[in-house]
Amino acid sequence: MKAKLVTEFIGTFFLYLIISLSALAGFAADLAPIAIGLGLTAIVFASGFRSKAHFNPAVTVAFFATKNQPAKESLFYCIVVIAGAVLAAYAALIIAPTPLQAIIDNSTGFQHSESFQLIPAIFSEFLFTFALVWVILNVALAKGTAGNGFYGIAIGFVVATGAFSVGSISGASFNPAVNVGLLIHQVIDLKLFAIYTVTQIFAGLVASFIFNSIEPKK
Amino acid sequence: MKAKLVTEFIGTFFLYLIISLSALAGFAADLAPIAIGLGLTAIVFASGFRSKAHFNPAVTVAFFATKNQPAKESLFYCIVVIAGAVLAAYAALIIAPTPLQAIIDNSTGFQHSESFQLIPAIFSEFLFTFALVWVILNVALAKGTAGNGFYGIAIGFVVATGAFSVGSISGASFNPAVNVGLLIHQVIDLKLFAIYTVTQIFAGLVASFIFNSIEPKK
Amino acid sequence: MKAKLVTEFIGTFFLYLIISLSALAGFAADLAPIAIGLGLTAIVFASGFRSKAHFNPAVTVAFFATKNQPAKESLFYCIVVIAGAVLAAYAALIIAPTPLQAIIDNSTGFQHSESFQLIPAIFSEFLFTFALVWVILNVALAKGTAGNGFYGIAIGFVVATGAFSVGSISGASFNPAVNVGLLIHQVIDLKLFAIYTVTQIFAGLVASFIFNSIEPKK
Amino acid sequence: MKAKLVTEFIGTFFLYLIISLSALAGFAADLAPIAIGLGLTAIVFASGFRSKAHFNPAVTVAFFATKNQPAKESLFYCIVVIAGAVLAAYAALIIAPTPLQAIIDNSTGFQHSESFQLIPAIFSEFLFTFALVWVILNVALAKGTAGNGFYGIAIGFVVATGAFSVGSISGASFNPAVNVGLLIHQVIDLKLFAIYTVTQIFAGLVASFIFNSIEPKK
Numbered sequence: 001m002k003a004k005l006v007t008e009f010i011g012t013f014f015l016y017l018i019i020s021l022s023a024l025a026g027f028a029a030d031l032a033p034i035a036i037g038l039g040l041t042a043i044v045f046a047s048g049f050r051s052k053a054h055f056n057p058a059v060t061v062a063f064f065a066t067k068n069q070p071a072k073e074s075l076f077y078c079i080v081v082i083a084g085a086v087l088a089a090y091a092a093l094i095i096a097p098t099p100l101q102a103i104i105d106n107s108t109g110f111q112h113s114e115s116f117q118l119i120p121a122i123f124s125e126f127l128f129t130f131a132l133v134w135v136i137l138n139v140a141l142a143k144g145t146a147g148n149g150f151y152g153i154a155i156g157f158v159v160a161t162g163a164f165s166v167g168s169i170s171g172a173s174f175n176p177a178v179n180v181g182l183l184i185h186q187v188i189d190l191k192l193f194a195i196y197t198v199t200q201i202f203a204g205l206v207a208s209f210i211f212n213s214i215e216p217k218k
Numbered sequence: 219m220k221a222k223l224v225t226e227f228i229g230t231f232f233l234y235l236i237i238s239l240s241a242l243a244g245f246a247a248d249l250a251p252i253a254i255g256l257g258l259t260a261i262v263f264a265s266g267f268r269s270k271a272h273f274n275p276a277v278t279v280a281f282f283a284t285k286n287q288p289a290k291e292s293l294f295y296c297i298v299v300i301a302g303a304v305l306a307a308y309a310a311l312i313i314a315p316t317p318l319q320a321i322i323d324n325s326t327g328f329q330h331s332e333s334f335q336l337i338p339a340i341f342s343e344f345l346f347t348f349a350l351v352w353v354i355l356n357v358a359l360a361k362g363t364a365g366n367g368f369y370g371i372a373i374g375f376v377v378a379t380g381a382f383s384v385g386s387i388s389g390a391s392f393n394p395a396v397n398v399g400l401l402i403h404q405v406i407d408l409k410l411f412a413i414y415t416v417t418q419i420f421a422g423l424v425a426s427f428i429f430n431s432i433e434p435k436k
Numbered sequence: 437m438k439a440k441l442v443t444e445f446i447g448t449f450f451l452y453l454i455i456s457l458s459a460l461a462g463f464a465a466d467l468a469p470i471a472i473g474l475g476l477t478a479i480v481f482a483s484g485f486r487s488k489a490h491f492n493p494a495v496t497v498a499f500f501a502t503k504n505q506p507a508k509e510s511l512f513y514c515i516v517v518i519a520g521a522v523l524a525a526y527a528a529l530i531i532a533p534t535p536l537q538a539i540i541d542n543s544t545g546f547q548h549s550e551s552f553q554l555i556p557a558i559f560s561e562f563l564f565t566f567a568l569v570w571v572i573l574n575v576a577l578a579k580g581t582a583g584n585g586f587y588g589i590a591i592g593f594v595v596a597t598g599a600f601s602v603g604s605i606s607g608a609s610f611n612p613a614v615n616v617g618l619l620i621h622q623v624i625d626l627k628l629f630a631i632y633t634v635t636q637i638f639a640g641l642v643a644s645f646i647f648n649s650i651e652p653k654k
Numbered sequence: 655m656k657a658k659l660v661t662e663f664i665g666t667f668f669l670y671l672i673i674s675l676s677a678l679a680g681f682a683a684d685l686a687p688i689a690i691g692l693g694l695t696a697i698v699f700a701s702g703f704r705s706k707a708h709f710n711p712a713v714t715v716a717f718f719a720t721k722n723q724p725a726k727e728s729l730f731y732c733i734v735v736i737a738g739a740v741l742a743a744y745a746a747l748i749i750a751p752t753p754l755q756a757i758i759d760n761s762t763g764f765q766h767s768e769s770f771q772l773i774p775a776i777f778s779e780f781l782f783t784f785a786l787v788w789v790i791l792n793v794a795l796a797k798g799t800a801g802n803g804f805y806g807i808a809i810g811f812v813v814a815t816g817a818f819s820v821g822s823i824s825g826a827s828f829n830p831a832v833n834v835g836l837l838i839h840q841v842i843d844l845k846l847f848a849i850y851t852v853t854q855i856f857a858g859l860v861a862s863f864i865f866n867s868i869e870p871k872k
Contacts, residue, residue: 003868010864014785021819028818029684030247037256038691039815045808046789049798050868091781095774095823120313127309131232135264144267149367149585149803154263156811157374161257164246165239169313210228214221214268248465255474338531345527349450353482362485367585367803372481375592379475382464383457387531428446432439432486466683473692556749563745567668571700580703585803590699593810597693600682601675605749646664650657650704 001073004051005080011047012055012084013091015040016181020092023163024185025099033167037160045152052140053155055081056175058204062133066208068141085177089184100185109187110171117169121192122199124170128162129203132174137211176200219291222269223298229261230273230302231309234399238310241381242403243317251385255378263370270358271373273299274393276422280351284426286359303395307402318403327405328389335387339410340417342388346380347421350392355429394418437509440487441516447483448491448520449527451476452617456528459599460621461535469603473596481588488576489591491517492611493633494640498569502644504577521613525620536621545623546607553605557628558635560606564598565639568610573647612636655727658705659734665701666709666738667745669694670835674746677817678839679753687821691814699806706794707809709735710829712858716787720862722795739831743838754839763841764825771823775846776853778824782816783857786828791865830854 015036022028022035044053054060060077063069069077093100103109110116135158139151163172171187173179176197182188188196233254240246240253262271272278275296281287287295311318321327328334353376357369381390389405391397394415400406406414451472458464458471480489490496496513499505505513529536539545546552571594575587599608607623609615612633618624624632669690676682676689698707708714711732717723723731747754757763764770789812793805817826825841827833830851836842842850 006864006868010788014781017781018815018819022815027820027822028687030249031684031688031818033246034249034252034688035815035818038811039819042789042808042812042815043785045799045802045804046792046812049792049796091777095778095781095820097774120315123309124313127232127235127313131261134228135260138264138267142267145263148263150263150370152804152808154260154370157256158260158264161236161240161253161260164249164253165236165257166245166313168245210224214224248467251464252467252470338533341527342531345450345453345531349479352446353478356482356485360485363481366481368481368588372478372588375474376478376482379454379458379471379478382467382471383454383475384463384531386463428442432442466685469682470685470688556751559745560749563668563671563749567697570664571696574700574703578703581699584699586699586806590696590806593692594696594700597672597676597689597696600685600689601672601693602681602749604681646660650660 001076004073005076007047007051008054008077009080009084011043011051011053012081012177013088014043015055016085016088016178017092019178020089020100020181020185021096023167024103024187025092025096027096033160033163033172036163037156039156040159041152041156044155048140048151051077053151054136055084056132056177057081058129058174058176058200059133059136061201062137062204062208063141065205066137066141066212081177082180085181086184089181092185104186107186109185110182111188111192115168118195121170122195124166125173125196125199126203128158128166128172129174129200130207131162132158133204133207134211137208141211142215170196174200219294222291223294225265225269226272226295227298227302229265229269229271230299230395231306232261233258233273234303234306234396235310237396238307238318238399238403239314241385242321242405243310243314245314251378251381251390254381255374257374258377259370259374262373266358266369269295271370272354273302274350274395275299276347276392276394276418277351277354279419280355280422280426281359283423284355284359284430299395300398303399304402307399310403322404325404327403328400329406329410333386336413339388340413342384342390343392343414343417344421346376346384346390347392347418348425349380350376351422351425352429355426355433359429360433388414392418437512440509441512443483443487444490444513445516445520447479447487447489448517448613449524450479451491452521452524452614453528455614456525456536456617456621457532459603460539460623461528461532463532469596469599469608472599473592475592476595477588477592480591484576484587487513489587490572491520491613492568493517493613494565494611494636495569495572497637498573498640498644499577501641502573502577502648517613518616521617522620525617528621540622543622545621546618547624547628551604554631557606558631560602560608561610561632561635562639564594564602564608565610565636566643567598568594569640569643570647573644577647578651606632610636655730658727659730661701661705662708662731663734663738665697665705665707666735666831667742668697669709670739670742670832671746673832674743674754674835674839675750677821678757678841679746679750681750687814687817687826690817691810693810694813695806695810698809702794702805705731707805708790709738709831710786711735711831712783712829712854713787713790715855716791716858716862717795719859720791720795720866735831736834739835740838743835746839758840761840763839764836765842765846769822772849775824776849778820778826779828779850779853780857782812782820782826783828783854784861785816786812787858787861788865791862791869795865796869824850828854
């Protein structure tokens with residue numbers, strides 16, 4: 001299990017590092033969804049064969065719910081991916097202190113924008129977390145795609161399209177570990193953190209329920 | 219067939235959701251063709267092994283015409299992909315009510331722009347729907363590419379390049395199910411809906427006729 | 437050979453159609469290299485298994501020079517890809533008459549810009565046509581990549597990076613068939629057409645000479 | 655070994671040529687990370703099967719440290735990739751003399767910008783060189799990905815995401831051979847060259863140490 005946990009930690013560290021630098025600090029400007037999508041594609045290809053490249057507790061819960069991961073390993077996955085996101089949040093503050101500290105000091109994070117609306121945000125997080133988990137289950141667990149060489153692209157690109165589609169509505173987290181980073185950078189508050197986390201885990205469970213209903217039994 | 223229909227429904231739902239948010243609502247601005255191309259790539263990779271990932275009645279008609287899909291299944295495919303697009307059109311109105319309702323209320327949809335010209339638009343829809351169906355037949359049905367791992371990229375990228383090339387001319391639908399969504403969002407009217415749909419199905423049939431003439435018989 | 441020629445014709449038709457609409461007519465603006473790269477990736481994946489997806493006489497000459505294509509087939513390849521580019525040039529004029537006719541009428545094509553300089557342009561065409569043919573030979577003919585599923589990406593992406601790197605210097609043709617289209621659209625004149633064509637074929641021959649010197653004999 | 659060295663030379667030549675034209679000369683503007691990422695993807699796919707596509711002494715040192723490359727070959731790799739970058743630096747000056755000479759003459763290179771800060775720059779080079787080498791080791795040496803067809807994408811995309819994330823902080827070199835090019839173009843001075851080179855090689859060694867600790871022994 002050590003190899004899996006090291007892989008999950010490193011992967012989620014870089015996922016949130018890329019998100020915070022390219023999107024929050026604004027270094028990739030309007031191209032942030034591409035920066036994140038390409039980065040995630042690369043890390044997933046480098047990690048999938050060891051750990052299935054969750055980097056996301058909503059995915060881990062979906063794997064657990066579909067009986068594709070034992071409880072103890074699922075728990076450890078959740079712990080290390082959150083640790084990776086936390087460490088990345090502080091690493092980003094070292095690399096880009098000015099823009100990130102400005103967000104924290106002036107409460108200019110996503111949730112504080114005037115255009116923020118709760119219902120569209122929750123609905124966006126639900127739909128695109130569903131899409132993310134649906135894609136992952138089909139490219140990482142389905143019999144019909146066993147041994148495929150495109151899982152990194154499928155996972156990286158679905159996050160990119162989600163960031164393009166609802167980035168301005170919900171901030172495009174789709175991931176409770178990312179929520180933790182966004183909380184540290186004060187882009188979302190504790191209440192929205194809780195709402196997003198519940199929504200994302202629920203979306204993952206809905207995706208795994210539908211997946212189970214159409215995937216042939218082993 | 220249940221697995222196929224569920225997969226087609228979910229895929230087309232997200233295809234039109236991404237189109238309406240990134241392109242119509244303008245959330246991806248000039249990058250909308252990339253947002254749509256990456257999203258379609260991801261969903262096709264997650265779906266192709268179950269349903270061949272049509273998400274498009276022009277593709278279904280082409281499969282039927284090349285005797286690669288029975289009549290009844292073809293019909294059900296058309297029904298569920300249209301249902302997916304319709305549901306997505308209303309989901310997009312919940313997520314992005316302001317920009318989408320403005321298009322509907324003020325008749326600022328694509329067809330109403332001053333630069334719209336019918337003949338170039340129809341010719342564009344014909345050529346790029348032909349290209350889309352040509353690519354799909356070659357990566358999803360041809361003997362020579364059986365078992366390939368690039369079909370999602372080929373299909374997603376041909377739609378992206380079409381959207382870049384003729385998005386400003388025809389709106390870049392290439393898909394009768396997308397036409398339905400565009401009709402609900404009042405980007406096109408019923409007459410153009412009919413013209414586009416006939417053109418796209420005809421383009422798919424031309425592509426399948428040429429495909430059949432060069433593909434070795436089974 | 438019919439299947440090969442049909443495939444080469446359709447592929448080159450769409451290659452030049454995408455170039456003229458996204459880059460010349462300006463519909464993809466600064467993203468034209470991406471539009472072209474994604475489009476070429478898709479078409480190559482749909483065509484490579486039938487015709488090796490040359491779409492380019494410089495590639496055909498390189499295949500002929502490395503004894504990977506007989507003389508007669510090479511000649512027919514050159515004829516149909518030029519025919520495809522010619523037809524695409526006129527199709528583009530139907531779709532986008534205003535911007536393309538303006539280039540023709542006002543001599544505002546690439547070569548007429550004040551910043552155009554011949555030596556850097558020729559050197560750019562040499563280097564990136566070399567890169568293109570080098571990539572194609574290695575992903576389409578080398579023993580070590582036989583049966584790979586990435587040739588479309590390698591070929592599409594090397595053209596995209598060339599268009600980003602020297603698009604403003606040489607116009608980024610890298611392809612005698614594209615030269616023909618550019619001549620019709622009066623972006624280059626007959627003299628530059630000849631210089632580019634000789635340069636590109638020479639670059640392809642240099643690439644195939646180096647390729648032959650390191651590739652194990654069959 | 656000749657085939658390997660020719661491949662490494664050509665690959666690194668084009669890598670630095672693309673970097674200097676798209677990013678330094680500014681021809682790809684904000685899209686430079688994409689231009690570089692797509693170009694690297696293409697060259698790696700065309701080269702990986704022959705030489706493992708290092709193009710980077712930090713990668714070569716990591717291969718040597720993990721006992722995956724003999725000392726003599728490692729040394730020759732470093733020599734030819736540096737030679738490739740040097741030649742590319744001068745080729746770029748022929749293609750784009752005006753913008754590149756302006757950087758040299760006016761000391762407007764990256765390091766001379768007012769916003770440059772040493773600690774964030776070093777930390778950025780450390781983290782993303784680690785990510786690059788981590789990805790390469792996992793897609794080019796790990797048992798679990800043997801024979802995969804995605805290594806070019808993984809390597810090209812991790813460099814693209816790094817360029818998006820820290821391009822404005824460190825210049826996004828991640829590669830001692832690129833440092834040499836940047837030194838010739840006077841974007842960095844000799845002192846920063848030394849600091850970056852040590853940092854990158856150290857990052858590669860840390861990545862290979864962690865890789866070795868989780869990769870099953872042969």
